[in-house]
Amino acid sequence: MEDFAGDExxxxxxxxxxxxxxxxxxxxxxxxxxxxxxxxxxxLxxxxxxxxxxxxxxxxxxxVCNxxxxxxxxxQLKVRERIGRAQLLEMLPSEPVDWSDFEFDITDEQYCRIVQAVVHNEIGAGEGSNFVVARSLIGSFGAEPGRTARQVFRHLLAHEADAYWTYLIYTGRWWFVGATPEAHVGLRDNTVFMNPISGTYRYPDCGPTAAGLRQFLNDQKEIDELFMVVDEELKMMSRVCPEGGIVSGPNxxxxxxxxxxxxxxxxxxAVPPTTLLRETLFAPTVMGSPLENASRVIARQESVGRGYYSGVAALIERAPDGNHRMDSAIIIRTAVVDETGAARITVGSTLVRDSEPQREADETRAKAAALVSGHPGKPLSGCSDQDSSGVAELLARRNALASPFWLDPTLRRGCAREIAVGKTVLLIDAEDYFTAMLATMLRxxxxxxxxxxxxxxxxxxxFDVVVFGPGPGDPKARHxxxxxxxxKAILRGLFSDTPFLxxxxxxxxxxxxIGLxxxxxxxxNQGVGRDINLFGRTVRAGFYNTFVARSTADELEAVIAGRVEVSRDPSSEEIYALRGARFESFQFHAESVLSRDGWPVLSAALERLLHAQVVPADSDRQRSSA
Incomplete structure (x- = not known):
C-alpha cells in the first residue's frame, strides 16, 4: 500500500x-x-x-445502441489487500478539485425539449411506461488526472453516505471514480438478488427536512416510478430464477x-455469473420499460454512445465451495477520465407520463452534485431520523396496495390448483418480459x-391454454x-378449440x-394502480397502457366471437376485460406488482378457461350470425 499514492x-x-x-x-x-x-x-x-x-x-x-x-x-486479479478506511483517507490527497470548466453537453433547455419529446412521442404513443435519457458533464481533470481522481475518491469516501460501492479504478487507459447507490445483481450460494431504486428527493439548500421527506414519500409520481422499476426487475428475476423473485422493503x-x-x-x-450478467443487461432504472423498446428510444434520443454509463462493475470470485459468487454495481454517479484528463460524468432521469421537463433537468444536476459540488452535502438528520418523521410508516403503507404474490413467499406453497396440475400453457411473448412474470404465476x-x-x-x-402476452406499440399499427x-395469431385463436387469454x-x-x-x-395509464369493478367484484389492478378499447354495453354479440361479456368503466366506457365462451382478456396486468388482486384474478381466469366447454368455432359463428 505504500506506493498507492503514485502507482500507475x-x-x-x-x-x-x-x-x-x-x-x-x-x-x-x-x-x-x-x-x-x-x-x-x-x-474466470x-x-x-x-x-x-x-x-x-x-x-x-x-x-440496439449507439x-x-x-x-x-x-x-484478472493477482493481488488483493485490505486497508482501513480511516488509514486510506490519510494517504489520499485532500485538496479540493477545480470543477469550474465542467459544463453539460446538453443545455437545460435542450434537455427539457427531449423530455417533452419522450413524454409525447414515446410514452404518449404507447412505446413504454418510462425511459431514462442521459446527458453528460464534460470537463478536464487537468495535467495529472490520476491525482485528481484520487482527490475525488477521497471526497466521496469521506462524505458520500449510503453508497453501495465507492470506487477508484485505473485500467491503464481510463480512470473510473464514483459512488453508486445501486447494486446491479448479486450471486451467493445460489441466491440471486437485485436492488431496484427509483424516486428522488433532492435536498434543498438548507438540507433535508422531515416535511420535505414526507412530501417526497407521498408524491404519487415518485411512488409509481419505484413500482415500475420493481416490475422490470421482477421480469429479470423471473427469467433467471425458476420461481421468480420475492420483494422486500421498501427502504x-x-x-x-x-x-x-x-x-x-x-x-x-443455479446459474453461472456471466449468464446472470447477460440476462440482466441492463437495469431498467437506467434504461426504462419495456427494455427492448427502451434501447430503441435511447438510441433515438441520445446522439452519442453511453460509454460505461449505466453499465456494470462486477467483482466475480471463487467461493470456498468452488462455486462462483458475484457482487456488482451499476456504473452511475461516476466520472470516466482518459489519459489526457478529459472527463465525462453522465447522469440521467427517469421520464414518466407526469414528468415536468425542468424538474427532470434539475434531477440530473442533483445526481452530479455528489461529485462536482466541492462540499460534503448537508447533515442527514432529517433523512436518517426515519422513525420520528413517520418515514417507516409511510414506506410500509405502500405495500398494502401491492401484489402479495411477490411479497409473501408462503402464498406460493401448496397453491397449485387441482384442475391445473399437469396442464400445458403456450405463452406468446410480444416483446415485453411481463411474460416471464406471467409464467412464474402460472407455474x-x-x-x-x-x-x-x-x-x-x-x-x-x-396445449390446453394459450396466453397472448403484452407488448409495446399501437394495436392498430398494421405496418x-x-x-x-x-x-393473425389471435384470429387463429378465435377459430381454434384451444381456449386463450x-x-x-x-x-x-x-x-x-371483435369490432370495438x-x-x-x-x-x-403507464404504471398506474386502480380499483376497478371486474365482473361485479372490486379488485386492485395495475395498468400499463396508452390505448384503450371502449364499449357502451356490458354484453355484446360478435360475429366472430359469439356472446361476449364486457367489464368496463360506466362513465368513461373504458374496457377492463372481456369474457367469451373460450377466451378471456385483460387490459390490466394481473402479473404486475401493482395488481394487489392479480394472483386470484389470474387463477380464476385459468380455472375458467380449463373448464371451458369446447364448442366448434364454426358453430359459434353460425349461431351468432343467425
Missing amino acids: RPFAVLYRPNIDAHNVELLRGDVVGMNRLDELAKA ERSDVLALLPFRQIKERGM DDGMPLLAM LKCMSHLAHTEYMIHGVA ALGVRVTITAIDSEPTFSG DSRVSALR AVCLSHQILCDI PICHLERP
Missing part, C-alpha cells in the same frame, strides 16, 4: 460497506479488453475478475445530496409453461410486423378484431 499500474480500490464497513479493498491485476461475456467466462477459469461492462454490451441480448466501440474490461437510501427509495428482490437459481398454479416469440408463428396444438403477427396489447387487438373502437388515451 492498473488497480482498483473498492469500498463496499455492505461487505465490510471499516475496510477498503485494493485489487491489482492485468486488464484485458474483450468483446463478449463468453470471453469473460473463460477468464484462470482467476477472480473485476469486470467493467459498457452499455454497448446490450447488443448481446439483441438490443455503438461507441467501448470494450468489456476484465482485471430509504440517503445519499449526501439526495435520497432514493428502494426495494430488494431475492430469488434462487405456481401447477401448469407447465412454454414461452415462444410471436414471430415464430406458434402452433396451438398440444408493425409484431402487431400484425399477433393479430389475451393481455394488454393482445387484449386491445382482440377488441379491434380503439382510442388513444389523453393521459396514458
Whole structure:
C-alpha cells in the first residue's frame, strides 16, 4: 500500500460497506479488453475478475445502441489487500478539485425539449411506461488526472453516505471514480438478488427536512416510478430464477445530496455469473420499460454512445465451495477520465407520463452534485431520523396496495390448483418480459409453461391454454410486423378449440378484431394502480397502457366471437376485460406488482378457461350470425 499514492499500474480500490464497513479493498491485476461475456467466462477459469461492462454490451441480448466501440474490461486479479478506511483517507490527497470548466453537453433547455419529446412521442404513443435519457458533464481533470481522481475518491469516501460501492479504478487507459447507490445483481450460494431504486428527493439548500421527506414519500409520481422499476426487475428475476423473485422493503437510501427509495428482490437459481450478467443487461432504472423498446428510444434520443454509463462493475470470485459468487454495481454517479484528463460524468432521469421537463433537468444536476459540488452535502438528520418523521410508516403503507404474490413467499406453497396440475400453457411473448412474470404465476398454479416469440408463428396444438402476452406499440399499427403477427395469431385463436387469454396489447387487438373502437388515451395509464369493478367484484389492478378499447354495453354479440361479456368503466366506457365462451382478456396486468388482486384474478381466469366447454368455432359463428 505504500506506493498507492503514485502507482500507475492498473488497480482498483473498492469500498463496499455492505461487505465490510471499516475496510477498503485494493485489487491489482492485468486488464484485458474483450468483446463478449463468453470471453469473460473463460477468464474466470484462470482467476477472480473485476469486470467493467459498457452499455454497448446490450447488443448481446439483441438490443440496439449507439455503438461507441467501448470494450468489456476484465482485471484478472493477482493481488488483493485490505486497508482501513480511516488509514486510506490519510494517504489520499485532500485538496479540493477545480470543477469550474465542467459544463453539460446538453443545455437545460435542450434537455427539457427531449423530455417533452419522450413524454409525447414515446410514452404518449404507447412505446413504454418510462425511459431514462442521459446527458453528460464534460470537463478536464487537468495535467495529472490520476491525482485528481484520487482527490475525488477521497471526497466521496469521506462524505458520500449510503453508497453501495465507492470506487477508484485505473485500467491503464481510463480512470473510473464514483459512488453508486445501486447494486446491479448479486450471486451467493445460489441466491440471486437485485436492488431496484427509483424516486428522488433532492435536498434543498438548507438540507433535508422531515416535511420535505414526507412530501417526497407521498408524491404519487415518485411512488409509481419505484413500482415500475420493481416490475422490470421482477421480469429479470423471473427469467433467471425458476420461481421468480420475492420483494422486500421498501427502504430509504440517503445519499449526501439526495435520497432514493428502494426495494430488494431475492430469488434462487443455479446459474453461472456471466449468464446472470447477460440476462440482466441492463437495469431498467437506467434504461426504462419495456427494455427492448427502451434501447430503441435511447438510441433515438441520445446522439452519442453511453460509454460505461449505466453499465456494470462486477467483482466475480471463487467461493470456498468452488462455486462462483458475484457482487456488482451499476456504473452511475461516476466520472470516466482518459489519459489526457478529459472527463465525462453522465447522469440521467427517469421520464414518466407526469414528468415536468425542468424538474427532470434539475434531477440530473442533483445526481452530479455528489461529485462536482466541492462540499460534503448537508447533515442527514432529517433523512436518517426515519422513525420520528413517520418515514417507516409511510414506506410500509405502500405495500398494502401491492401484489402479495411477490411479497409473501408462503402464498406460493401448496397453491397449485387441482384442475391445473399437469396442464400445458403456450405463452406468446410480444416483446415485453411481463411474460416471464406471467409464467412464474402460472407455474405456481401447477401448469407447465412454454414461452415462444410471436414471430415464430406458434402452433396451438398440444396445449390446453394459450396466453397472448403484452407488448409495446399501437394495436392498430398494421405496418408493425409484431402487431400484425399477433393479430393473425389471435384470429387463429378465435377459430381454434384451444381456449386463450389475451393481455394488454393482445387484449386491445382482440377488441379491434371483435369490432370495438380503439382510442388513444389523453393521459396514458403507464404504471398506474386502480380499483376497478371486474365482473361485479372490486379488485386492485395495475395498468400499463396508452390505448384503450371502449364499449357502451356490458354484453355484446360478435360475429366472430359469439356472446361476449364486457367489464368496463360506466362513465368513461373504458374496457377492463372481456369474457367469451373460450377466451378471456385483460387490459390490466394481473402479473404486475401493482395488481394487489392479480394472483386470484389470474387463477380464476385459468380455472375458467380449463373448464371451458369446447364448442366448434364454426358453430359459434353460425349461431351468432343467425
